Amino acid sequence: MKKLFLGILLLLVAAAFYTMLTATDRASEVPVITWRTDTNPQREEQIMLFREWLVRNGHIQKDKDGKPVLYTQEEADALNAHYGVKPGEPHSVKAGDKKPNGNVVAETASNQSTLIQAVSGMAGDIVDTAEVLGYQQMGVGVPLTEDANKNGYGLNTTYPGMAGLLVGMDGEQYAYPCNGSSATVWINMDTLNRFGVKEIPEDWTPEDFERIGKEYVMRANEGLQRQEYFFTQSLDSGAGVSLLTNIVRSKGYDLYNETLTRCVADNDIFKKYIKLFYKWTYEDRLVPNAADVASMSTESGYGGADFSNFISGKYAMVVTGRYCLIRFREVQDEKNKALVKEGKEPNFRINFATRLPPQYEFKNFIFGTRAAMFYRGSKQPELAKLFMQFLASKEYNRYIVERGDGLPPNPSLVMEELKAIPKTRPNEGNVNLQEVEWAMTIGIPGNFSPFVKSGSPNWLQSSINQYFNNRMTLDEAVKNIETRYNMEIETSKKANPRMMEAWKKDWAIQQKIDEYKKAGRKIPAEWIKNPFYLKYYREKGMLRESTPGEKK
């Protein structure tokens, strides 16, 4: 027994050593960085692209004599097999090609796991996140402003409204977008046409939405025992929050005040449109309620059940991001492959179009981003910075455009490619260029406050949910939104003295803003922290822009 025990112990120790020695970063002869990202087959392709980019930009492996190290046939075959490409295919390598002087390994983890790893000093060199501000507050990110401006991945290379998502409370840039996400209305034109509903106007209001929705729902469900077709997905969801934000912003309101120091949702505008959502859900039945949703497809994946219902024609439209093009194309390809197998012409196409979400005067478009943050615990900072440069490169952006993986981070490099897409993919309408243009001109990030932790409950959605479930009256729901977010702000302040200090400073500015507003004076632009108000006041001529050298 003793010998058996000792044997097992030795075996485990040996296995541990073997695992450690064969880990990619130890086994590799070049620096390796880890990219903590989401589960998406396209990441491997992007890694191959990065390796090509390194070689193209002179970051190659050299031997002792300073000569480039070349792939042998075995190495090339092994690498191609590893990435699942055949020789001669795009991104494949062949014997004699130069070897890059660095490599990236993609690792997937949930948001919670990434958070735990990040605060424990164990996260990847590059961390993909939509919560740059939260990570900055934890001190796990590295400020990049100087290097970014020097090496072409500064804020001026991406969307103007994106700054709020990449910059920390200290005003430094901490990340660069991998791909932008957006909240656009995607319309299944085939579904609309099937039920004889006219095209959705380019510029539409919630009243238009209701009118067309009623017509669609009536026609689509005619003769059915129970309602199976809806105008769009459930509004008791993230999409509902996004749509509500669009509408209230178009009326000049937002969840937080100008300095993001208080929630200000307890007003008639929020009440009016939450009530309208209830009407659309339970009275007009334009959108499914919780029971309808539970009764429909539960297929998950990119876009989840909403996407499946949209493709199958159960929803005439969905509010989703541009990344859904990946799924659209997958579905089309699968169906066309099936048609070919049946000996038919592979001509299946889903015809769709995009519109801004229905809204009023002040046109706005919500976007976010999966941003690459440079992790403070990185052991390969130089390679990690090169990776950031790669994200801003033409090669990467072209790839994002071609594959439909969100909005390109550096759009100015790929405008020609965006314009060319309608010729090659006519069924996609003008969605690619359209979204980029919206993001460039009217794009604003969704609701956020640095004083509300990203992991806190979504009180806006939760209160809508409580109202929809008859747990709260409309007045209570709207009051709850404001109270609960303000409680979160209070908790954050009390939990962190630095936060308290920052809040007091911003709150003092807020008092001044309120005085200026009352007096009808123009507000200094640098006082405004809320990207929505910055844009809104600027458009309304309510801001006083600071000139260079002016004392703030």
Next chain:
Amino acid sequence: MAFNKKDAKDCAVGIGFLLPNILGFMAFTVIPLVMSIYMAFTDWNLEMHNYFRFEPIRFVGFDNFIKLFTDPDFGQYFGNTFFLMIGIPFGVAGSLVAALLLNWDFNGSGKRRIWTTMLITAVMIASAGILVCLGMGATAMTLLMVSLIGGVLVIGSLGGKTVYRTLFYFPYFTAGVATYILWKKLYNPLTGPINNALRPILEALNPVAILIAPACTAIGIILLVFVGLFFLSMVRRKLRLWRDGECGTLSAWLGIALLSLPLIFSWSWCSPSWKSMVEYNAACAVETARPEVLVNVSTTNPNPVWLLVMAIAFLATGWGFAAYRLSRGRKYNCIPDRAIGDSAIVDGSTMVGLMAMVGIACVFWVLPQMVLQTNGQPTPDGLTPPQWLADYYWAKPSLLLMGFWGAIGSNNMLLYLAGLSGVPQELYEAADIDGASPWQRFWNITWPQLSNVTFFIMIMAVIGGLQGGFDMARVMTQGGPAGSTTTLAYYIYTQGFGTGRLGYASAVSWLLFLLVFVVTMFNWKFGNRYTNE
């Protein structure tokens, strides 16, 4: 005694064997446990305290615990945790019934088995026929389920109790997430097999519901009165046991306190249903030209306060009677905590049963609104099946039902089976000689002999209940709708890993530990005594 070289060597070898386990236990249990005690009294926040940021950790005393009790959501989540524990007595009873059935040798002789098989098959075919006639065979899923149940019956009748024992234990060794996804499908409001089966039944019951709608108020009140009377009779039983020296004073008070809970909760549970019934009746009176169409208490202007008065009256009677009897003393004395197990198990289970009765009273009060419009005409949809996980009020009972299913065939059943095998057969033989009926055999032999197992199961189930609910909430409901299925375990997770406030999350964990500790102490102190009593 001398400690020689060989002993030292043996000791070293022993420690060597134990060391991996001890190290693992230290690294993953003891050290995090001590850390979490420390955290609970500090402002530990991932924003300020992590690998890269070492800001001073402030000792905040009981601030985290105070915040916990002032948190507007904590009460709801605490209540959710306890609500889900209502299923425990039912689950325990179910596992006992399952164990009794599985302990029954129904194989018999070959001829008997063939007859059993034929009989079961005939019943199954007839049942399937009835279901199809009622319209329940409309979906392939329903037919599949009927076939599955039939198949199980046939295989069981051929294979005997071994087959059933394996099948009953199935839920326990099936992966949790897989069963949750399966139940999610079963609970599908429009296309799920449960609602597909319920729909024709409810359609058939709709005329009956319309018929009894005018009497619903009265039925609800009768049920509540029944709850009150049952409370009084159980108090009387408790006091009789106390008088005869079979129950200690402490145990008597504990039992009465537990029995009082349904009446205390009846106000908060019944009041909204009663109020909506009153409003509904008022609307009916306005809407219809003949308010007398709905013969109910609305004509006497009922007020929800009546419920409170009624509950207080019953409670006052019970407690007053108890105080009077206990103050008069008794003939046979005993220790204060004698029969505390009886109070915990019997009175606790009665409490749950009475709470269910209060819930049924509420259902009767909202029934008229489900089947009749305010103008007295039937509603277009009639009685509709629940929306289960999608409905605020049904989400918790849905999880409860699923938990009940899992509990029947769990380790509890195995423990009961083991317990049953330990019951001396001569006791049954003696009972047979005395001409005891099956029920008398169970109540006077089986149940007392299994008391130790029951007590252990109940305690473990309560501990499990306090710690549970996380995986169900995570997979099936994400804690919703509107927080209705968020339990303390899920709340700890969201606080710790959602907002990074580890100090606060630790405080919630320690409160949970305190509850579990109290229950464990209860078991430790009274477990053996209950068995011996």
